[in-house]
Amino acid sequence: MIPKNAIGIFDSGVGGLTIMKEVIKYLPNENVIYFGDTARLPYGDKSEEAVIRFTMESASFLIEKRIKLLIVACFTASSHALKILEQKLSIPVIGVIQSGVVELMAATKSKRVAILGTLSTIQSGVLQALIQNKESSFVIFPTACPLFVPLIEEELFDHPATRMIGEHYLKHLPEKNIDSALLACTHYPIIRPLIQEILGPHVALIEPARSCAIKTQTCLEQCDLLNRQKATPLYEFYASDNPEKFCRLAKFFFGSDINLKIEKK
Amino acid sequence: MIPKNAIGIFDSGVGGLTIMKEVIKYLPNENVIYFGDTARLPYGDKSEEAVIRFTMESASFLIEKRIKLLIVACFTASSHALKILEQKLSIPVIGVIQSGVVELMAATKSKRVAILGTLSTIQSGVLQALIQNKESSFVIFPTACPLFVPLIEEELFDHPATRMIGEHYLKHLPEKNIDSALLACTHYPIIRPLIQEILGPHVALIEPARSCAIKTQTCLEQCDLLNRQKATPLYEFYASDNPEKFCRLAKFFFGSDINLKIEKK
Numbered sequence: 001m002i003p004k005n006a007i008g009i010f011d012s013g014v015g016g017l018t019i020m021k022e023v024i025k026y027l028p029n030e031n032v033i034y035f036g037d038t039a040r041l042p043y044g045d046k047s048e049e050a051v052i053r054f055t056m057e058s059a060s061f062l063i064e065k066r067i068k069l070l071i072v073a074c075f076t077a078s079s080h081a082l083k084i085l086e087q088k089l090s091i092p093v094i095g096v097i098q099s100g101v102v103e104l105m106a107a108t109k110s111k112r113v114a115i116l117g118t119l120s121t122i123q124s125g126v127l128q129a130l131i132q133n134k135e136s137s138f139v140i141f142p143t144a145c146p147l148f149v150p151l152i153e154e155e156l157f158d159h160p161a162t163r164m165i166g167e168h169y170l171k172h173l174p175e176k177n178i179d180s181a182l183l184a185c186t187h188y189p190i191i192r193p194l195i196q197e198i199l200g201p202h203v204a205l206i207e208p209a210r211s212c213a214i215k216t217q218t219c220l221e222q223c224d225l226l227n228r229q230k231a232t233p234l235y236e237f238y239a240s241d242n243p244e245k246f247c248r249l250a251k252f253f254f255g256s257d258i259n260l261k262i263e264k265k
Numbered sequence: 266m267i268p269k270n271a272i273g274i275f276d277s278g279v280g281g282l283t284i285m286k287e288v289i290k291y292l293p294n295e296n297v298i299y300f301g302d303t304a305r306l307p308y309g310d311k312s313e314e315a316v317i318r319f320t321m322e323s324a325s326f327l328i329e330k331r332i333k334l335l336i337v338a339c340f341t342a343s344s345h346a347l348k349i350l351e352q353k354l355s356i357p358v359i360g361v362i363q364s365g366v367v368e369l370m371a372a373t374k375s376k377r378v379a380i381l382g383t384l385s386t387i388q389s390g391v392l393q394a395l396i397q398n399k400e401s402s403f404v405i406f407p408t409a410c411p412l413f414v415p416l417i418e419e420e421l422f423d424h425p426a427t428r429m430i431g432e433h434y435l436k437h438l439p440e441k442n443i444d445s446a447l448l449a450c451t452h453y454p455i456i457r458p459l460i461q462e463i464l465g466p467h468v469a470l471i472e473p474a475r476s477c478a479i480k481t482q483t484c485l486e487q488c489d490l491l492n493r494q495k496a497t498p499l500y501e502f503y504a505s506d507n508p509e510k511f512c513r514l515a516k517f518f519f520g521s522d523i524n525l526k527i528e529k530k
Contacts, residue, residue, distance in 0.1 A: 039315045040305050045418075050304045050506040053529075150415040153310075161433065164426040241315045264318075 001068045001091065003227045006031035006234070007216065008067030010058050012043040013153075013239075014246050015186030016073030017253035019096065022209035023071065024235070026217050029227045031234045033065050039241035039265050042149050043076040044118025044185070051120060054265075055081035059089065061238070061263060068225050071216060072096065075184045076118050079126040092219050099215055100182050100208035101130045105138075107204045108180040114141040114173050114203075116195070117184035118149065127184060141176055145169045145188075152187045153249065163194055170198045180204040190252055240265040266333045266356060268492045271296035271499070272481065273332030275323050277308040278418075278504075279511050280451030281338030282518035284361065287474035288336065289500070291482050294492045296499045298330050304506035304530050307414050308341040309383025309450070316385060319530075320346035324354065326503070326528055333490050336481060337361065340449045341383050344391040357484050364480055365447050365473035366395045370403075372469045373445040379406040379438050379468075381460070382449035383414065392449060406441055410434045410453075417452045418514065428459055435463045445469040455517055505530035 007027070009020050013036045020034055037043075037058050043051050055077040059070060069092045072078045072085065078095035085093045104113055115127050122144040131138050148169075151162045173181070181203055183189055189207050196205055220226045227233075237260045239246045250258045272292070274285050278301045285299055302308075302323050308316050320342040324335060334357045337343045337350065343360035350358045369378055380392050387409040396403050413434075416427045438446070446468055448454055454472050461470055485491045492498075502525045504511045515523045 039311060045507065045510065046304060047506050047508075050529075147412075147415055147419055147421075150412055154412055156412075156433075159429075159433070161426045161429040164424075164429060168421075168424070168426065241312050242310065245310065264315075 001225060003068070003225050004031065004229055005066050005068040006033045006236070007069050007071065008062035008065065009034045009071045009073050010055070010062060010077070011074040011186060012037050012077065013041040014038070014249045014253050017250055018186050018189055018207070019071060019073035019209050019212055021254055022213040023216055024233070026213040027220070029229065029233060031227065033062060033067060033236045034238065035062055035263065036239040036246060037265055038239040038246055042118070043074060044120050044149060045146055046120060048080045048120070048124065051076055051080040052084060055085065056088070057265060059085055063089065067091065069094065069216065069220060071212065073186055075100070075121045075186070079121050079124040092223060094212060094215055094219060096186070096208040096212055097127055097130065097184070099211035100184055100206065101127060101134070103208060103211045104180055104182040104206045105131065105134065107206050110177065110179045111135070111137055112139045112176060112178045114143055114176070114178050114181040115184050116143050116145050116170070116181055116188060119144045119146045121184055127182070141173060141178060143169060143173065148191065149185065149187045152190050153245070157191055158194065162191065166191070166194050166198050170195070174200055178203060180206055182206045237261065238263040266490060268333070268490050269296065269494055270331050270333040271298045271501070272334050272336065273327035273330065274299045274336045274338050275320070275327060275342070276339040276451060277302050277306040277342065279303070279514045279518050282515055283451050283454055283472070284336060284338035284474050284477055286519055287478040288481055289498070291478040292485070294494065294498060296492065298327060298332060298501045299503065300327055300528065301504040301511060302530055303504045303511055307383070308339060309385050309414060310411055311385060313345045313385070313389065316341055316345040317349060320350065321353070322530060324350055328354065332356065334359065334481065334485060336477065338451055338477070340365070340386045340451070344386050344389040357488060359477060359480055359484060361451070361473040361477055362392055362395065362449070364476035365449055365471065366392060368471045368473060368476045369445055369447040370396065370399065372471050375442065375444045376400070376402055377404045377441060377443045379408055379441070379443050379446040380449050381408050381410050381435070381446055381453060384409045384411045386449055392447070406438060406443060408434060408438065413456065414450065414452045417455050418510070422456055423459065427456065431456070431459050431463050435460070439465055443468060445471055447471045502526065503528040
């Protein structure tokens, strides 16, 4: 593996671009290849077995592109497939769940926290177990919000229906006296203001992006794989389907237009 | 092909059970094998190319089960893949779109009609072209309702948010003076009362199920493939993922509990 090889970032769709955006802030010299498995999204309501199979196939595509490190920028894929990826791949693998948990545990004072995620992420129990293993005194309120992703993909970021669905999922939380909530899905930062309003201003909303970027930087340093060439970095974007929608949504998640190639899965 | 072989019904998920329910009413002697491609749903926001690929793979599974006739009980798959299936398969293929169009054209008097469907079904333009080819004087209002499927799969059939999303999609229709609307997605009959309320009581809501069942019966008769044995028919149900959710939703779409087997895709 050589330093000028790219970092690979994988997500079921466009949401992982929120992670990529932060990674390239911290690692401006690095080449990055992004793959979104849009032909089979959403992963969030699929079974563990299906998520593992899709994730392995997506990782193989990036491995063929000779990436030097893989970021699994999808909570559902991280929850189910991270251990298997770590076992099977010979490059470092970084998942969003560890970064999310580290940030959440650093933020909370009361140790009463919520985790908001897809059904599959919440049902896996992986995030809950990670926290409890580190500190068993945490009181955790895992909350599945399955409609957030389709509502966001419909660009109804601030629509009354999105607010109503938000209240439907989250209305039990304000009385639980939480002080922090992990946004355990890379789509959710897009409706951060709405979630903040429902949970109240005293609840810290935690995202894994910055922590994930710092972890990536540290890992590349330790493996002596930082790209020290000063050339303009190359960013490549692949998706397995629906390029128009991906590019339209990319503006919200990545903040700028992108060139997308299709890789069928 | 022999008469005791089963009818195959394919859908991206559980929605096609509304078609199966009607088919077994009209053809109580027939064995039926149902396949829902739940690992890759929804098809409704995927590209034409992806929908064709997934549909061909799903059809192959049913062909291996030696079905004598294939019903494509998914408007998105019917819109994109029906012609290719007809070319490639040596058995009769029946799609929901033709049945839907026949019913819609029989129902309307004013020839001002709406088509409600997934984004992919609406964007394909297939339903619109089918109608216009038969009678160019029709005024059609094609209306994509992408969030209806996830809302229904969340069982929010009568939730205020579903009503709000319904109004968001359909509020332009009452002033168009339509007298009929095709529910061009097998999920939509589940929220029929809500759609009826928004469009008004004078708008006939058209479903393809009965027409599709009659067409199947006629086709089997013509091919001399009706099963005339009086044994209790066998119903087999397969899905490519997420059996719990499929079985839970099956109650609403099929009206009774089912035994499901998993066939990975």
